[in-house]
Amino acid sequence: MDKLQQKIRIGMVGGGQGAFIGNVHRIAMRISDQFSLEAACFSADPQRALASAAEIGISPARSYPNYQAMAQAEAARQDGITAVVIVTPNHLHFPIAKCFLEQGIHVICDKPLTLGSAETRELITLSQSLDKHLFVTYNYTGYPMIREARERVRCGDLGEIRIIQVEYSQDWLATALEQSGQKQASWRTDPKQAGAAGCLGDIGVHAFNLAHFVSGMTPIKIAADLHSFVQGRVLDDHAHVFMRYANGARGSLLSSQVAVGKENHLRLQIFGDKGALDWCQEHPNQLHFATLEGATQVLSRARHPISQASRDVSLIPAGHPEGYLEAFAVLYREFAHALAAPVASHAVHSALPAYVDLCFIEACIRSSAQDSAWTALT
Amino acid sequence: MDKLQQKIRIGMVGGGQGAFIGNVHRIAMRISDQFSLEAACFSADPQRALASAAEIGISPARSYPNYQAMAQAEAARQDGITAVVIVTPNHLHFPIAKCFLEQGIHVICDKPLTLGSAETRELITLSQSLDKHLFVTYNYTGYPMIREARERVRCGDLGEIRIIQVEYSQDWLATALEQSGQKQASWRTDPKQAGAAGCLGDIGVHAFNLAHFVSGMTPIKIAADLHSFVQGRVLDDHAHVFMRYANGARGSLLSSQVAVGKENHLRLQIFGDKGALDWCQEHPNQLHFATLEGATQVLSRARHPISQASRDVSLIPAGHPEGYLEAFAVLYREFAHALAAPVASHAVHSALPAYVDLCFIEACIRSSAQDSAWTALT
Amino acid sequence: MDKLQQKIRIGMVGGGQGAFIGNVHRIAMRISDQFSLEAACFSADPQRALASAAEIGISPARSYPNYQAMAQAEAARQDGITAVVIVTPNHLHFPIAKCFLEQGIHVICDKPLTLGSAETRELITLSQSLDKHLFVTYNYTGYPMIREARERVRCGDLGEIRIIQVEYSQDWLATALEQSGQKQASWRTDPKQAGAAGCLGDIGVHAFNLAHFVSGMTPIKIAADLHSFVQGRVLDDHAHVFMRYANGARGSLLSSQVAVGKENHLRLQIFGDKGALDWCQEHPNQLHFATLEGATQVLSRARHPISQASRDVSLIPAGHPEGYLEAFAVLYREFAHALAAPVASHAVHSALPAYVDLCFIEACIRSSAQDSAWTALT
Amino acid sequence: MDKLQQKIRIGMVGGGQGAFIGNVHRIAMRISDQFSLEAACFSADPQRALASAAEIGISPARSYPNYQAMAQAEAARQDGITAVVIVTPNHLHFPIAKCFLEQGIHVICDKPLTLGSAETRELITLSQSLDKHLFVTYNYTGYPMIREARERVRCGDLGEIRIIQVEYSQDWLATALEQSGQKQASWRTDPKQAGAAGCLGDIGVHAFNLAHFVSGMTPIKIAADLHSFVQGRVLDDHAHVFMRYANGARGSLLSSQVAVGKENHLRLQIFGDKGALDWCQEHPNQLHFATLEGATQVLSRARHPISQASRDVSLIPAGHPEGYLEAFAVLYREFAHALAAPVASHAVHSALPAYVDLCFIEACIRSSAQDSAWTALT
DSSP: OOSSSOOEEEEEOOOOTTHHHHHHHHHHHHHHHHHEEEEEOOSSSSHHHHEEEETTTGGGGBBBHHHHHHHHHHHTTTTEEEEEEEEEOOGGGGHHHHHHHTTTTTEEOOSSSSSSHHHHHHHHHHHTTTTTTEOOOOOOGGOOOHHHHHHHHTTTTTTTTTEEEEEOOTTSSSSSSGGGGGGHHHHTTTTHOOSSSIIIIIHHHHHHHHHHHHHOOSSEEEEEEEESSTTTOOSEEEEEEEEEOOOOOOOEEEESOTTOOSSEEEEEEEEEEEEEEEETTTSSTTTEEEESSSSSSETTTTSTTTHHHTTTTTOSHHHHHHHOHHHHHHHHHHHHHHHHGGGGGGGTTHHHHHHHHHHHHHHHHHHHTTOOOOEOOO | OOOOOOOOEEEEEEEOTTTTTHHHHHHHHHTTTHHHHHHEEOSSSSHHHHHHHHHHHGGGBBBSSSSSHHHHHHHTTTTTOOOEESSOOGGHHHHHHHHHHHHOOOOEEEESSSSHHHHHHHHHHHHHTTTTEEEOGHHHHHHHHHHHHHHHHTTTTOOSEEEEEEEEEEETTTSSSGGGTTTHHHTTTHHHHSSSSSHHHIIIIIHHHHHHHHHHOSSSSSEEEEEEESSTTTSSSSEEEEEEESSEEEEEEEEEETTTTTTSSEEEEEEEEEEEEETTTSTEEEEEEEEEOOOEEEEESSTTTTHHHTTTOOOOOSSSSHHHHHHHHHHHHHHHHHHHHHHHGGTTTTTTHHHHHHHHHHHHHHHTTTTTTTTOOO | OOSSSSOOOEEEOOOOOOHHHHHHHHHHHHHHTTTTEEHHHHHHHHHHHHHOOOOOOOOGGGBBBHOOOOOHHHSSSOOSEEEEEEEEEEGHHHHHHHHHTTTTTTEESSSSSSSSSHHHHHHHHHHHHHTEEEEOOOOGOOOOHHHHHHHHHHHHTTTHHHHHHHHEEOTTTTTTTEEEEEEEEHHHHHHHHHOOOOOOOIIIIHHHHHHHHHHHOOEEEEEEEHHHHHHHHOOOSEEEEEEETTTEEEEEEEEEEEOOOSSSSSHHHEESSEEEEEEEEETEEEEEEEEESSSSSEEETTTTTTTHOOOOOOOOOSSSSOOHHHHHEEEEEEHHHHHHHGGGGGGTTTHHHHHHHHHHHHHHHHHHHHTTTOOOOO | OOSSSSSSEEEEOOOTTTTHHHHHHHHEEEEHHOOOEEEEEESSSSSHHHHHHHTTTTGGGGBBBSHHHHHHHHHHSSSSSSSEEEEEEEGHHHHHHHHHHHHHHHEEESSSSSHHHHHHHHHHHHHHHHHHEEEEEGGGGHHHHHHHHHHHHTTTTOHHHHHHHEEEEETTSSSSSGGGGGHHHHHTTTTHHHHHOOIIIIIHHHHHHHHHHHHHOOOSSEEEEEESSSTTTSSSSSEEEEETTSSSSSEEEEEEEOOOOOOOEEEEEEEEEEEEEEETTTSEEEEEEEEEOOOOOEETSSTTTOOOOHHOOOOTTTTTTOHHHHHHHHHHHHHHHHHHOOOOTTTOOOSHHHHHHHHHHHHHHHHTTTOOOOOEEO
């Protein structure tokens, strides 16, 4: 993918000093080398916002005390930002995205796009009516070997898909960390900030999105069992879901934040009637490909016989491991190209999958409340 | 475990020439060095039975045309067999086991013990009333690192158990192999010979049994989704089950015979609130043990700091891999010691877990027929 | 490989109660199901010999106080043993093998065959003149995936061989275990019993033999650095060797018994100009095969596309791990067939490689003594 | 490590369009967020230099036709560069570094610093006399788990070090790629541009440097066998070296560019009398730590119980893989802090190890020419 001739001016809401994901977005932008971060509203606390701006290198003039002021001022500037990145806790995504879209500024938002599917639908409608982009950073889709996996499915190397197995497990919430005041844990376990799903909304939805991204398939119904292991925790910290697809395929999604020993174990397995794929985020440069007739192959990023689709998003040669940040940067590179392209080509990272993801979360919550009854994905 | 002073005379029903599992039992007995195979009814086809006997080294006089004759004759001989091994297709287990027990001969039976739980209950009652052993060869429980896993659970190294995840996947039935006349595939996909469950009964039950063996826990209710992918196949070739335990723990069992690339992938993961275990049958000499505080440990068979319970069933030093046959032989060694011990010590390999296993299969079939409704394990 | 119609009567010298390798040989024989162990001289200590015989099931009449008596008596019996297994410390291999050969009894000997190459040459000449077998149990050559590796080399899948890298590392002698009186450690570190090489003779020679077995190539010269890390130890506990082959190929052999964390790490890598192989004894059912053009393949025992040569020595289906004992049993199955065949077919497991192995050890010792000078393998 | 208040102005010589390593340095600088790239001499071809400058975003006024002009002009500007990065073929490192140092500009140079040790000594003397930094980008030392390894050695967790085993293997030169005109292959196999060593100088030296970085030990003598497998190739494409250390430790270094199936296989194993480490660049977020007494631990980046020294150079949480570029960025972060610090603290990334590395290469060439004679490292 060629480099754009001009960097895109961008702003950020949330993600100040000490925030994990805000920093990740900034590094990803720098790796992509297509953005210039020029304005920000790093914190609701003005002191903290300014300090962050100083550290991150935003001029005080463009460090705003609130997102509304930022949207207005930037829209009014001739050299104002083209797009904004939203990396606040979940419950603020909707009003912020809406505000910037209405000011004619493209939006890049961390997942989940909103707390509920209705709000996401509203944002999508709004963005379409205004011809503005609405990107959601499902960062795991940026891994080159995930692109390879998708390409293999598309080419029919797996045959008819029968089984989709996806798991995303961590252990950092195995204890009542939120009761210690740890910030990440606090908002993620608080329904007001995180939404109606805990673990499922935080990481399970990544797994669901990735399965969709690679297979191109969306389940028609699901049956879910959400559970909270840690005493006093309101939201689920463990979720297990059966999925059924229109072609008869079966799926399962397991997501846990209390699985001791699991760091960031996102794994996707897809089995067709001819071949099968196995990928694990913690060793992202390999993809295992099995067939009925031959030996299992260990496909390696940027090495023969990797597809062009995968090579296009590789930065460096085989054997030089790329990681989480490089995958994140792939999305930013693609966002930049979409932002620089005419409106008609807005297809790649639309928010539509994010809408399906929220419908999935909502269906899981309904199913779990109804004794794991099979529930349609509308 | 010391060697017995005298070998135990044993017979076999089923498992003649070309049979996979009959041969496995015989090798396991030889490794254990505690049995002398002296009588057999290797096949319903007399020609084949005799040929098998000749090859395997059973005298023609003790190669019987049918199991009834064998049971009677052996019971009558002063040097008759002490125990019989049943390795026929599933539907014959019950009548054969019953017949030998009634003749006062101990029974070692391949899993599942019978087609239904009622028959298993009947056999258990019968064996108890006659003070005879009724062993079922859940061979995966014989692996030294499975014993280590059980020991770690028992010692509380995992804390309170929260999650049990077990999977048993293969790919040999990914195509309609049974339509080619392949014998193993034919009887396993035929409800009359295999019972009401296909994949779940053939391999899923091993996974269920293993989870129970290690955790000591039995689910109180389950929800299942059984499916058959291959056209024309009546029994399930893919099964997925949610499980709930009395202490609130969640479990899942996945079993498939159409998972391309999986050979004999039996994997058990157990997560407690303090530690977690991960074991995979295809690399059985290692056990991964994780804790919240420290690094994940790769425990290795027969190497420090392995427990005595595990060392007791190890044959050779660390680094010299033991496999499937050695694990199988562990059961035979334990059977031999139980057979040589006074009646009161009959506890180790009783058929009780086999009864629970059949209740589990039946509950899964009921649940799946009722749209995956949660179903009690009675 | 078909089963023989009659079991071969065999005897054992060494390997009584508590001996590791004697027990391994006996289990391997039982797995092979081709031998009947009928006579023994288990120990130089008559008490211990008798106790071992009783435990192992040898009649007191055929439990001999010394090997000379055994050879004579068994040769004289009509139902005397056909072959003897020698599993004593190394220094006794030569006189015992010689004695049995002279009595017309075939010999199966643990490696190394003798302390020096001259004695091995003498035994080979003797066995040839008497038309008797002289087998050496290089057990690692019995692994099915080693047979696959050899087949791949033979078929030219690797092209011209360029690099042979072999390593055999353990850690059980990382401390001065021999000073604690541990029997295995004591004789292996005593030049009188073990010979002039320590680690190199005990395990390095297995690695050398395996490289030869798979590649079919013998180095023309070597340069070695032998070292002893543990204070007070006379023989090497760590050895490193460069190797050069006639076709210009380069090799290296690393062998250590002080490599903390290594249990029984025997690994063989062979690189050609077209393909490469990688096999590790601790996960013996897999073989990695790489090519310049395609993805690395994980070949799996008994699974497509494994060669017939490898399948012939597999006992059970793919995914059911075979281990150390099964590989050992493969040799015994092959010995049995050779023993049952006409003399002309004595080629398979001749002692010739064992001779080369001893020449290699001697060359390494000479090279190391001369400041690692390149030394010809004569 | 805190962020500097002001970015450091930097220039680059070499590394224009299409160059692998120049791009890597630029991404690493952007990840570190401490540098501003403001001047360059990207190519000897002026057309190409300008095109690169335009693409990379250097103003035409500071895109220079040759390095001499660049050094002079930048030294004269008030806003001139503080440091220069040299990423040309090896033979140009020396004159360029010298030129910039003499103009009072700090130097960051890709490895090897020069073609020979004498030139490196000259540069070091020069940089010291001028109080200028002379950094060499041994990028593999930037991996957090390499820092963990070094910390473990320092803390004595391994005890007295006995064995150092390091390997760096690739396969991209398994064929005569240089004859196809491929640029990377051409200069790396050309003694005039690459120096007297091929594979050893290109990658073997990384392995040597890494072993030193982690162990803190330098061999006192070495014995080497360099070889060229591909017809027509002058420089070595395969190298094998024995190493001996002052404390009696033994080392080996294997480096190959014809090892089919190896992508960028840099692996370091260090064995002490108490513990051992094993790290592999292709899975850089894990470090295996073994002891005699306990189970092998899989240490994971940024997860308990990782040392502060390692955490300091981690960017993101455990389970979110970091890769090659992040490790490279660690060096740039450290360079930036050294550049911003008073002169006295110039210790961290001095060029002294680079001097030892060149002495090592020269000793290997001498040894190999003298039939692998043991050769002192002076």
